[in-house]
Amino acid sequence: MCGIVGYVGKRQAAPILLSGLAKLEYRGYDSAGIAVRRDAEAPVIVKAKGRLRVLSDKTDQGRAVPGCCGIGHTRWATHGVPSESNAHPHCTDDCNVIAVHNGIFENHQEIREKLLRNHYSFYSDTDTEAIVKLIDYYYKKYKMGPIDALAKTMVRVRGSYALAVMFRDYPNELYLARKDAPLIVGLGTGENFIASDVSAILNYTREAVYVDNLEMGRITADRAEFYDLNGDLVEKTAVHIDWDAEAAEKGGFEHFMMKEIHEQPKAVSDTIHAYLTGDIDAPDAACSVNLASIGLTDSVIAGIRELCIIGCGSAYHVGVVAQYLLEDLTALPVRVELASEYRYRHPRLSKDTLAVIVSQSGETADSLAALRESKAKGLRTLAIVNVVGSSIAREADHVLYTYAGPEIAVATTKAYSTQLIASYLLAIGMAQQLGRLSEAAASAMLREMCTLPAKIQSILDNKERIQWFAAKFANARDVFYIGRGIDYAIGLEGSLKLKEISYIHSEAYAAGELKHGTISLIEDGTLVIGILTQPSLYEKTLSNMIEVKSRGAYLMGIAAAGALDIRDTVDFPIFLPETDEHFTASLATIPLQLLSYYVSVAKGLDVDKPRNLAKSVTVE
Numbered sequence: 001m002c003g004i005v006g007y008v009g010k011r012q013a014a015p016i017l018l019s020g021l022a023k024l025e026y027r028g029y030d031s032a033g034i035a036v037r038r039d040a041e042a043p044v045i046v047k048a049k050g051r052l053r054v055l056s057d058k059t060d061q062g063r064a065v066p067g068c069c070g071i072g073h074t075r076w077a078t079h080g081v082p083s084e085s086n087a088h089p090h091c092t093d094d095c096n097v098i099a100v101h102n103g104i105f106e107n108h109q110e111i112r113e114k115l116l117r118n119h120y121s122f123y124s125d126t127d128t129e130a131i132v133k134l135i136d137y138y139y140k141k142y143k144m145g146p147i148d149a150l151a152k153t154m155v156r157v158r159g160s161y162a163l164a165v166m167f168r169d170y171p172n173e174l175y176l177a178r179k180d181a182p183l184i185v186g187l188g189t190g191e192n193f194i195a196s197d198v199s200a201i202l203n204y205t206r207e208a209v210y211v212d213n214l215e216m217g218r219i220t221a222d223r224a225e226f227y228d229l230n231g232d233l234v235e236k237t238a239v240h241i242d243w244d245a246e247a248a249e250k251g252g253f254e255h256f257m258m259k260e261i262h263e264q265p266k267a268v269s270d271t272i273h274a275y276l277t278g279d280i281d282a283p284d285a286a287c288s289v290n291l292a293s294i295g296l297t298d299s300v301i302a303g304i305r306e307l308c309i310i311g312c313g314s315a316y317h318v319g320v321v322a323q324y325l326l327e328d329l330t331a332l333p334v335r336v337e338l339a340s341e342y343r344y345r346h347p348r349l350s351k352d353t354l355a356v357i358v359s360q361s362g363e364t365a366d367s368l369a370a371l372r373e374s375k376a377k378g379l380r381t382l383a384i385v386n387v388v389g390s391s392i393a394r395e396a397d398h399v400l401y402t403y404a405g406p407e408i409a410v411a412t413t414k415a416y417s418t419q420l421i422a423s424y425l426l427a428i429g430m431a432q433q434l435g436r437l438s439e440a441a442a443s444a445m446l447r448e449m450c451t452l453p454a455k456i457q458s459i460l461d462n463k464e465r466i467q468w469f470a471a472k473f474a475n476a477r478d479v480f481y482i483g484r485g486i487d488y489a490i491g492l493e494g495s496l497k498l499k500e501i502s503y504i505h506s507e508a509y510a511a512g513e514l515k516h517g518t519i520s521l522i523e524d525g526t527l528v529i530g531i532l533t534q535p536s537l538y539e540k541t542l543s544n545m546i547e548v549k550s551r552g553a554y555l556m557g558i559a560a561a562g563a564l565d566i567r568d569t570v571d572f573p574i575f576l577p578e579t580d581e582h583f584t585a586s587l588a589t590i591p592l593q594l595l596s597y598y599v600s601v602a603k604g605l606d607v608d609k610p611r612n613l614a615k616s617v618t619v620e
Contacts, residue, residue: 002029002088002102003074004183005200006164006174009191009221014062017072020193020200021052025609029074030082034059035089035098038067040171043095047087068221069172071164071194073100079108080125089166090129093121096168097136101128102196103160103181111157131157135165146175150216151229154179160365162211164194174219176211182363182391183211185224187238192219198241198387199406207238210389239389255607257409257501261593262460265453267414268586270403271421272449275429280450287443289429295398296382301433304354304380307334310342310370311358314416314496318358318384320489321585322423328582329431339366343373355379356426360407360415362390371395384422386415400426409608411500413593416493417456420586424449427582448580452587455577459590466591469556469572470598476527479506481592482514482548483531484541490531490585494592501600501610511544524552529592532559532566533576533584545569558588 003024007013017034032055033047044065048055052074059065073088080086091098105111108127111134116122120133131153139149146167160180167175176183176194186193186201186208193201198208209224211217215234216227226234253259273280278287291301307326309319319336326334337347339357349355355374359367362385371392374381383396386404393399402418428445431437437445473479479498481491491508498506509518511530522528530545532538538559546569549555557570566573576587600607 002076002196003200004071004100004102004162004164004194004196005073006071006176006194006219007191008069008172008174008219009188010068011191012062012066013068013070014059014065016204017070018052018056018059018062019203020195021072021074023200023202024074024195024197025052029076031077031084031087032072032074033087033089033100034062034065034070034072035091035100035166036065036067036070037166037171041067043067043070043098043166043168045089045091045095045098047084047089049082049084049087069166069174071098071100071166071174078104079127086124086126088128090124090126090132092133092136094168097132097139097165099128099132099135099163099165101131102162103179105131105157105161106159107157127159131161131163139167146170146173147216147218147227147231150175150177151227151231153177154214154216154229162196172220176217176219177215178211179214180365180368180391182361185209185211185217185219187224191221192224194219199408202241206241208241208389209236209238210394212394213391255409255597255601257411257413257597257607260407260409260414261590261597263405264414264417264590265457265460267402267404267418268421268456269450269453271418272425272452274401274403275425276446278443280447283447285443286439287446288432288439289425289442289446291426291429291433294382294400296429298433300380301430303352304430305332305350305352307332307354307356308337308347308349308374308379309334309356309358310337310339310367310374312339312364312366314412314493315358315360315364315367315419317489317493317496318416318419318423319356320492321420321486322356322427324486324489325423325427325582326430329427329437330434331436332430332434337370339364339370342366342370349374349377349379351378353379355381356384357381357392357396358384358419359390359392360386360404360412360419362387362392364392368392368395382426384419384426386418410610411497411596411607417586417589420589421449421452424583445580445582449583452579452583455579455587456590458577459587460594463594466574466594467598470595471602473527474502474599474602476504476599478521479504479527479529480518480521480548481506481508481529481531482511482541482544483508484511484537485534486581486585487511487531487534487537487541487588490533490588490592491529493589494529494531494596497593497596498599501596501605501607502603503605503611504599511541514544514547519548519551522548522551522553526553527556528553529556529558530570531588532557532563533588534581538563542566542569558591560584
């Protein structure tokens with residue numbers, strides 16, 4: 001969602017704030033603002049509606065706002081329309097308290113009414129302004145220090161938040177508080193940083209402290225202190241960030257999305273090799289998945305009787321693929337749940353269920369809530385996440401990290417691909433430990449997995465053909481994806497990608513469901529994309545494609561290289577390198593990503609920042 005950056009040190013703050021906010025543009029926003037203070041002078045607040053460049057121009061790239069202490073924010077509207085008055089930072093009338101906020105305060109209306117009775121007035125429609133003035137109310141009424149005022153506010157409000165706060169009486173100091181929204185502190189020499197995402201500070205420091213839930217902090221140029229709700233000091237350990245700062249740059253590509261599509265071979269390879277044991281290059285040597293390294297020992301796996309995979313959006317689609325794979329290889333029952341629905345259904349799960357939470361950022365609000373619900377039910381939990389030290393990673397019993405590196409484009413590509421790999425590794429490792437997969441069979445599957453990066457690269461090397469096809473259908477009104485089994489799961493992700501960045505209506509259907517109403521939507525020229533990578537289901541799906549073709553559909557088909565007879569049916573075939581049928585999602589997804597990208601480019605849209613969307617959804 002929104003982005004937060006804070007700085008205190010000896011350098012001018014405004015250019016650093018603007019630079020950090022620029023690294024967070026991918027998260028989605030509609031306005032931006034900064035507050036900067038020079039020593040004991042009154043702070044200067046500058047806001048702008050629209051893109052960050054408007055704020056940058058308004059402040060002469062930060063040069064017009066001198067001072068070495070400040071906070072900045074990019075806002076994605078939740079309460080109140082995008083406007084300068086609703087943009088952050090928010091402040092009290094006397095600028096005693098200034099703050100930026102990510103998240104949602106659920107009881108802000110109740111707090112607003114309380115403050116109105118105590119002679120406060122309001123200039124915005126936001127929940128944040130109410131909380132800023134509540135901090136001020138406690139600070140003044142009870143003559144509290146900043147930490148105590150923040151603690152009292154945290155107890156009073158409901159919702160999720162990451163707060164960075166400035167107090168008039170404490171120049172050259174920043175304060176922070178966190179509940180259910182990511183916040184980190186970057187440690188420098190004679191300077192320190194606050195950010196909602198590590199990418200904002202990579203150009204300045206690689207040492208970061210992850211703020212835990214219900215913690216507060218006081219940041220100066222030389223010191224970072226952390227407190228619990230009782231106001232007691234909390235000892236924290238810094239983490240070294242290994243991500244390359246250049247990984248958050250476009251690297252010569254026109255868009256981050258295309259760069260990240262091309263990074264998939266490496267990301268997939270890195271994730272595979274992080275968990276393999278044995279000599280993968282020796283044809284006759286035994287190989288296995290080292291699940292014990294994440295705490296999934298033989299005895300733990302032996303006690304698992306069911307799996308429940310939970311995620312949102314693309315992470316949910318990974319779960320649908322994983323369901324087919326895990327049930328086939330482990331013979332355990334598997335269910336897949338939308339995180340946004342999971343805790344409201346009151347699911348009945350036994351204590352021997354493994355809850356698998358899938359999230360790129362590790363901060364997805366619904367997924368984090370589902371994790372906590374699972375733990376409250378006494379379930380063992382496993383997180384598949386990309387961000388070390390994220391909330392989901394810290395709270396889960398076991399963590400299977402993916403190695404995608406920073407993903408900037410809102411539409412996920414390489415994070416999705418590495419999550420698929422993580423699910424393959426989990427399935428093969430569990431199946432082998434449960435005796436459902438022999439050592440030889442597991443080794444053969446793992447060696448085949450190791451060929452996936454090169455096969456993904458071969459698809460990317462022939463992307464121009466998909467570019468031509470995308471231009472042909474850039475003005476499509478409706479697109480349908482059909483498939484069976486894993487192919488249906490692939491279609492779900494392909495459809496979401498097209499919707500996300502091209503704004504074309506598209507739907508994915510299990511091919512056998514076409515007759516149950518959907519086929520009535522097919523008319524002359526409707527693009528139907530059939531996915532046919534599962535040998536046992538190939539003829540059935542092909543039959544469904546012939547049905548829609550007879551009703552005027554234009555067919556695109558994705559199949560293995562050997563399925564040459566598909567040319568007799570489809571108008572535009574795409575052939576994939578041969579691989580184990582369990583792994584076809586890793587290959588079939590690539591042309592669908594490219595199709596969505598090229599359609600969006602042909603329509604002249606902002607590929608990396610699609611409308612109404614944010615990279616990390618940290619509110620329900």
